[in-house]
Amino acid sequence: MSANEVVVGVIFLSQTVIGVLGNSSLLYHYLFLYFTGCRLKCTDLILNHLIFANFLTLLCRGVPHTMEAFGWKVFLGNVGCKLLFYLHRMGRGGSIGTICFLSVFQAITISPRNSKLAEFKMKVSKYAGSTLCLIWVLYSLVNVIFLMYMTGNSMKENHTGLKYHAYCSSVRPDKTAESLYAALLSIPDALCVGLMLCTSSSMVSVLYRHRQQMRWIHRTNVNPGSSPESRATKHILLLVSSYVCFYTLSCIFQVLFSLTYNPNIFLVNICAIVAGFFPSVSPLLLLKCECRVSRFCFACIRNGKSPMYMTNG
Template sequence: MASRDLAVGVVCLSQTVVGLMGNFSLLYHYLFLYFTGCRPRSTDLIVEHLIIANFLSLLSKGVPQTMEAFGLTLFLNDIGCKLVFYVHRVGRGVSISTTCLLSVFQVITISPRNSRWGELKEKAPRYTGFAIFLCWVPYMLVNIIFLMYITGKWGNTNSTMKKDLGYCSGVKQNKIVLSLHAALLSIPDMFCVGLMLWASNSMVCVLFRHKQQVQHIHRNDLSPRSSPESRATHSILVLVSMFVSSYMLSCIFQVCIGLSDNPNILLANISALLNAYFPTACPFILMSRVSREPRLCFAWIKITKSPKLIINM
């Protein structure tokens, strides 16, 4: 095994393990809050689906990429390759849409009631489930394309019609058809990224106006503390900026891989690392927020008193 492949394998393995542990810790945190009777926020369900999407992305991309880097290239058949690529694309897409949804909900949360978004403060939590449903459906539909042209390396397809994708292969397509597929897959992504950028700009404007309004309150305060809403907004802004930057870099590498008949293995490795960057770092950014925001938990404990105890009392 070449030293470069060994280094790539170690990095992929480390990134996958750290990402899985981070997402599991964050999921455990929300499960603990749920079973202890804490008051749920409207964004909790969105974050939980974001964690699920991160799990799908890391397991379907990080694990096969690590095995391929360590020299195991023929461990998936046609069905396995189709499933792995499909699950990864769906997980990646749901990460985009749930991050977008999280930023939009945060704009609604911090907006003053007299603004145009003020009326949605009470209505938005009721539509959280439906909004999450819409995050999954488009990506589950458009990524069916991958089931059509992803194959295993030891399938029956003629090798001259295959494009090497590492541990799997892709059927070579006409440039026009490939461009149409890329455009179809990019429509939901571009919509979500545009909405995220708009929501981020709106959050910055709301925070700036709020800071100007309360500046006189903190003028004599030597150690002013920001509100939980401001801290949550800052975390989501960091999350969105990190996601958009990694997404744009990943798109550039994926376009290069898609347009090349024989993609460079270095491009594939860099693209895999970029794809796993957001699912790995995301839970740690969110945990840094929730660790500073304690909640009031009310554990509903049913106490049954026996007749003898009541008499003795």
């Protein structure tokens, strides 16, 4: 095993371990709040879907790539490759859809009463669960393509029409079909990214106006921008901005991979590494944001009070 293979294996292993531990800790955090009497907010429901999407992405992509990098041959067969790539793509789609809905939800939540978004405040909380289910159904249907074209590596030696994906391969469609499939896979993602950018701009504008208004209040006990809504919005903006950055970087390498007829192992690995950034980093960002809620609940439990808090926020 060469030094490059060891480095790549360590990167994959670190990403997978950090991501699994981080998402498991975040899931434990929400389970603890639920079983200790805390009523979870609507944003917590959305973030639980994000945790599930992160697990799918990390386990279906990180684990086999880690094994392959360390020289442990992964024999999945045709069915295993189809299922693994399909679940990975579902996790990726669920991730971008969930982040998009989280951004839209928070933009509606903090919108002023006189804005056009204010009328959706009650509806968005009521239909949050249905919207998340619809997101998963949409991406499960869009990614059926991977069940058709993914295959194992057993045919790689005697089949020139395959593109190598480390432990699996994909059948090369003709140029017209490939362009149609690329457009079909890209349209939902492009819409989600566009919505995230619009809602993020709206939230930044609302926070800026709020800060400007608070400057006119000359009270010593007021800290501009310190309200729970402002803190939650800043945390979501951090999450959305990090996702957009990682997603853009991932798309660049995915385009290079698609345009390369016979991609080498370096390009295959770098695409997988970049795709694993957000599932590994996002739970750490969320845990840092949620620590204040945990301290609040611990204080309530010690005082013998019910740590219930509002559901829509």
